[in-house]
Amino acid sequence: MSFLDKMDDVLKDKWQFDSETPIQAQMIPEMLSGKDVVAESPTGTGKTLAYVLPILQRVDGKKQQTQALIMAPSQELSMQIVNVIREWVEGTDITVTQLIGGANMQRQIEKLKKKPTIVVGTPGRLVELVKAKRLKLHDIRYIVLDEGDQLLAREYRVIVKNLIDGAHEDRQVVVVSATITDEIERVAQQMMDNPIRLKVSLEDMPSSGKVVHSFVKTEARDKTDLLRGLSHLPAIRALAFMNNVDQLRMKEMKLQYNNAPIAVLYSSMTKFERQQTLEDFRKGEIRILIATDLAARGLDIQGLTHVIHVDVPHTTEQYVHRSGRTGRAGEDGEVLTLLSYHEERTYKKLAKPFKPVQKVWFKGKLTEGNSKTVSGQKDSNKKDAKKSQPKKK
Template sequence: MTFLDKLNESLRTKWKFKQPMPIQTLMIPEMLAGKDIVAESPTGTGKTLAYVLPLIQMVNGDLPKTQALIITPSQELSMQIVNVIRDLVEGTSVTVTQLIGGANMQRQIEKLKKKPTIVVGTPGRLNELVKERKLKMYDVHYVVIDEGDQLLSREYRVMVKSLIEAANPEHQLAVVSATITEEIELVAKRMMKDPIRLQVNADEIPESGHVVHSYIKVDDRKKTDVLRGISALSGVRALTFMNNVDQLRMKELKLLYNDAPIAVLYSDMKKFDRQKTLEDFREGKIRVLIATDLAARGLDIEGLTHVIHVDVPHTVEQYLHRSGRTGRAGADGEVLTLLSYAEERDYRKVTKGIKTVQKVWYSGNLVEGNAKTVEEMKKAAPKTKKSKPKQKKN
């Protein structure tokens, strides 16, 4: 018997995939059995369905109560999850709404009056609505923390913990992420009752796409020029990461001035502007999207050919989260780092154990090799004869 046999007929008929992913096979039966779970599986391996499917089965859409809460770190991830749930609950009595910062709070309060079965939201807005007594947490029996490594970090921990403590005392809690450190696991388990730990490694994923991890050595001041050049390459769709929002905005001004098919995404943007930017990127009007980690958390964008690190990530976990956006669902991809000389040591640390390939930006293309390769290509290139200037006749 597979976990599909344990799902109700409505969910079984909506299952569209050739085969379940390992995290789904492990997690769904345990959730249906009511266990508290800490689950780790690489980016793009089906974690959302691993908790959404059992949640939909366990809640009762006929009860006028909010019974399940999914907490996420970003507006975009919340919207993405809501869309997945809406497709799955179509034709049933189960309802879902999103409660995110940057959106009209009064409208969200009106939606809560209708008692949605499942709520998906960001911790700041959720806490606001709980304090206003508009979100009744006592009725919540199921809580999922998506991107748990971030939401249980020191920045969000207090807000998330207060939400969990406000839920029904008999609630079930699941924490999922692509990377879970010992510290995060310890924090999660303190909030749980006899939790089980589920872990899927990259080599356990079927039909894993071939992902090349490459780097270009380039001066900091020339990174913008290289990005602009990459945006002109045919077929490229790249999600690009920077560590600093201020630097990102400076890059935006330089790139927009040169009218490149590039846009930026950061957490302070208005909701409409963020949605429009993502829509343009998905439709191919934008070839390169530059973002911070928070803005891009959990984004699932089909056909992404590249992940580009403009700055070397601070940690291995950060590198893996960013890099996991490409090579999803069996597709090939490339993870490219624009590496300044000052960043080389950090790059070796975050890519330890990963085979990396050096490339150069030469004549408008990414070419495997180094500075010596460029010199050899220049020598091998056919030389054009310079025409002599015609002499004037007297």
């Protein structure tokens, strides 16, 4: 960990890890040297610290000016980044402020008057504050786009570019994400100065837990009953994904039938509703939390036993993003797909590299069924799969 030699004593003392993760080993020295970086590394591999530590080393907390901007696509991710920074800046002069939509803007303006060293925010609120001339960009020398694949998608691309262009001309720009497509990389390079490209895969992670990829065949109409059954399994703690928020809301009442320990999370919920739902999940009162990809962006939930694909994702990137939320920090996990027959072709293509195994739901238990993997020959017939479904209540 040679990069620690270049850190202040306060940061060295706070480092309590036995070793750095691969993305930290690659990214921290490059950022300390001042290079622009495009970094790709799976969810849960230490990307936040990989960019936070170099920023903390390079900013000057004694200066009364905002020097670093970290952008994130969701309120939850922004809050998590702020919490990490607060833990590391304790005992220093460095200050941090959160600038997110859904929170009191006047209160944020008051905090900006104190010239926080670092600001962390969502694009919409950042633009509002810049237009109101409350957030001054010209002194900002360090910019990070966390979940950069979403921030550089068409929805945010122009907004993000304008924010970067308004910063100090001698700025450092860093883009990090679990997946970065060729298109996103091209867009990023247009906003950066000869960036270095870093990439870490799950195979590069020395302490990743064992993650089993599995699927249960079911009729599409039976997925709700199956989810309710899974929610009563002992010790399950699952984040489940659906593709469509309208379908999610339609299923909400059915999912909670008979007090099943299930809740849904969607982006239009109020900040209080989302926080309450997440708190109930963390306390174990909810065992399965169902969300869309957008609503789950930035959620960092420790100790997930399962990721459940209620709907098969549309892309490999989606599958990897979702699946990477279990099997973190050396823990084992399972990625379970509820596979209806019309989804089989898409699933075979997405999941083939992970060699998924077939399981069956029978008498309230999830057990290995047909031993053939989905990449091989035909599975057991539809009649046998349908028999394994939970009875409707």
